Amino acid sequence: MGIATTNPANGDVLKTFEPLSDRDLEAKLDLAQQTFLNYRTVPMQQKASWLNRAAEILEAERDRFGKTMTLEMGKPLKAAIAEVEKCASVCRYYAENAPQLLADVSVQTDASHSFIRYQPLGIILAVMPWNFPLWQVFRFAAPALMAGNVGLLKHASNVPQSALAIEEILHRAGFPTGTFQTLLIGADQVAAIVADDRVKAATLTGSEPAGISLASTAGKHLKKVVLELGGSDPFIVMPSADLETAISTAVTARMINNGQSCIAAKRFILADAIADEFIDRLVEKYRALKIGDPLLPDTDIGPLATPGILKDLDQQVKMSVQQGAKVLIGGEPLSDRPGNFYPPTILSEIPAGCLAEHEEFFGPVALLFRVPDIDAAIRRANDSPFGLGASAWTTNQQERDRFIEEIEAGSVFINGMVKSDVRLPFGGIKRSGYGRELGKEGIHEFVNIKTIWEK
Incomplete structure (x- = not known):
């Protein structure tokens, strides 16, 4: 796929970009190193002053940056604007807290003085996805820049204007030109960058195959990698739950970002005692969602980001039905309009062995168990190859304790929707990746944790 902005709501190509030549890429690497x-x-x-200034720019121009994201990948404009505001919050958090988080830590040993010092590594490559075009990058860039590293961004090829906007924001904020650079390149150029001696580490948010590829290349060159990959988060509802709140949250948790979020609730695990009521009301709420132009303020669900994502999701649903799953609502792409639209869909009565048990559905499809x-x-x-997040709904303390202790995930939310918070570490286990952000x-992921011992 070329590097271009293609409006997923109608298929119009709005702007195209030429990939960097090898010569231009070398110049950017050299600039980053110097x-x-x-x-x-x-x-x-x-550094904190510059990062706070970046937050000010984000807040002042939230509508502009939000519209860019919506035109490139289709999220509702109101959600895109909220994403811009969240980026400002992560900038302010690390501007305020990095001095303390990176301060020397004294440790009592047999030395007269021993302590831990946190020092930057150098150039960090960030390979980022299209689904949260600004947030995924800023949650890496803010701590990395405060730690003294410099960043290179290889963004998804369908969000080039968002990628360039991030570089623009940081440069306007005062960061020197070479501290953060966007690389408009194809995926086939990533391996050579990772192998370059000047690049010290990498981070990737994206698919399992992309993560495996990057980690394999980094491993050959003994480079550290942080990976945030797929998820098939469970949303568990027990008989004692506040059902009204759980159902309302279930809609938001699945439909966030048009269903295209790693931490969206995907598998709804319902206790028999409340399952019928939960399902009936969930179908009713799904039916009320408005699908349409993501630039309009009353739109709830916009298009999927690319035709390929639409095709893959449709194939997963059709295969699940062939394997015995039942469609309660939705289940077919919307052919009455241009663009990559797929309706809110619910699959129930999913049989053992069905692909819906273990695959991630990246779109507005809820799986009921x-x-x-x-x-x-x-x-x-826990019967999943993924382990990113989990949400459990109960007012029973013993049940709470068991969910907290026994669910295999990087995050467990009790009576709340899984979300990232700048103050809390974020990441997964199993095939959802390793390492933490935020x-x-x-x-601390991209620093040299140096031990100092003085006699």
Whole structure:
């Protein structure tokens, strides 16, 4: 696929870009390396000032940046604007907290003085996806830049204007030109960048195949990688749950970003005692969602990002039905309009062995499973190759404790929707990846944790 902005609501190609030549790419790598030698010594206070200025730009121009995202990948404009505001929040968080998070830590040993110091590594490559075009990048860039690293961004090829906007924001904020650069390149150029001695580490958010490819290349060159990959998050509802809140949240948790989120709730695991009521009301709420132009304020569901994503999702649903699953609502692409539109869909009565048990459905499709008790709920939740997030709804303290302790995931939310929070570490286990972003753990991923021992 070429590097272009293609409006997923109608298929119009709005702008195209030429990929960087090998010569231009080399110049950017060289600039990043030369910049790092000076940038690593910039006082923390100065970096914080620039990052706060980036937050101000994001907030002042939220409508512009939000519209760019909507035109490139189809999320409702109101959600895109909220994403811009969240990017501002992560900038402010690390501007305020990085000095403390990166401060020397004294440790009592047999030395007269021993401590831990956190120092930058150098150039970090970020390979980022299209589904949250600004947020995925800023949650990497803010801590990496505050730690003294410099960044290279290889963004998804269908969001080039968002990628260039991020570079623009950081440069306008005052960061030197070489501290953060967007690389308009194809996926086939990533391996050579990872192999380059000047690049010290990489981070990727995206698909399993992309993560495996990057990690394999990085492993050959002994480079650290942080991976945030797919998810098939369980949403467990027990008999004691506040059903009204759980159902309302279930709609948002599945339909966020037109269903295209790694941490969207995908598998709804329902206790038999409340399953019938939950399902009837969920179908009713899905039916009320408005599908349409994502630029309009009353649109709930916009298009999927690309025709390929639409095709893949449609094939998964059709195969699940062939294997015995039942469609309660939706189930077919919308052919009455241009664009990549797929309706809110619910699959139930999913049989054992059906692909819907273990594959990630990246779009507005909810998968329903009934269970008799908490033991079965936990088994079903953990019966997945993924382990990103999980949500459980109960007012029973013993059930809460068991979900917290026994669910295999990087995050467990009790009576709430799974979401990322700048103050908390974010990441997964199993095939959802490894490493953490955000919080204290996020800023420590790309530093040399240096031990100092003095006699």
